[in-house]
Amino acid sequence: MTARPMPGVKGVLFDLDGTLFDHRGAADAAIIAWVTAHSPGHPRLDEVPALWAGLEAVYLAMWQAGECSAQEQRRRRLRALCQELAVPAPGDLDAAYADFGERYRQGWIAYPDAAGAVAELGGFALGVLTNGVLPMQEAKVRTIGLADLVGPVLTGEVLGGHFKPSPASYTGAAAALGLAPEQVLLVGDDVINDVTGPAATGMRSVWLDRLGVEPPPAGFPRITSLTELPRLLR
Structure with a gap:
């Protein structure tokens, strides 16, 4: 119309x-850089931005519904991405997300x-x-x-x-x-x-x-x- x-x-x-x-440009670049740093040469790197965007929608909705805190939805999202990519989840998910977050902020x-x-x-x-x-x-x-x-x-x-x-x-x-x-x-x-x-x-x-x-x-x-x-x- x-x-x-x-x-x-x-x-x-x-x-x-x-x-x-x-947001999408900054988030895509950040999550590609994060996965590259944590799992160099991952064969599904091209899929990572779409996977991350899908997980973002799911876990942000959980936070907005009051099912978890903002910090917890970040932990769950990162853990789910690692599971999907079949790579070990970081022991300190908060620190790992902070690493992603810093890369994200660089693209704002x-x-x-x-x-x-x-x-x-x-x-x-x-x-x-x-x-x-x-x-x-x-x-x-x-x-x-x-x-x-x-x-x-x-x-x-x-x-x-x-x-x-x-x-x-x-x-x-x-x-x-x-x-x-x-x-x-x-x-x-x-x-x-x-x-x-x-x-x-x-x-x-x-x-x-x-x-x-x-x-x-x-x-x-x-x-x-x-x-x-x-x-x-x-």
Whole structure:
């Protein structure tokens, strides 16, 4: 669906990973480097990024559901990857994950279209709505140079334990901006969390389709770059 102007929008919420921040690029490079260091010449190295991304989705969901702590889901995720690759799991999983984490942080960058697009939205209440761990997500926003532009970083940890796509995450995030859900636009790359999920609360949404690999959600506007967003809102 072609994106059309959206009158009445007073606030914009951005997803972070995959929208403002190139999470996949940083995570893929980091886990390849980690496996290479711990199991040189592993024959399944090309599969590692996809395996890690799949495990990330599974174990982050466990943490968000309250089944384990953030640190424990990291341990479980790393242990599961080692099991899948048939390599010994490190004795100190926390230290091993910290090693991965340091490699991950070295790749933190904003998408090239992020800063300029956000800077053009003067006059709108802005915020970030993300399902990641709060301290890490705040650190990402600072590192990629957007901390003075995008407003508060809102996660389930500050929204009463409600993560996307829980309706309470969207209503809580809108309230944090001092707005009603129908006055807010959510921009993100995840069809469920960022596009169809907000609709249940009256919040509007735009799908950021950077990769063009998923079928578009019916009835929702789509953009391919954040550079299209200011024009949509003016």
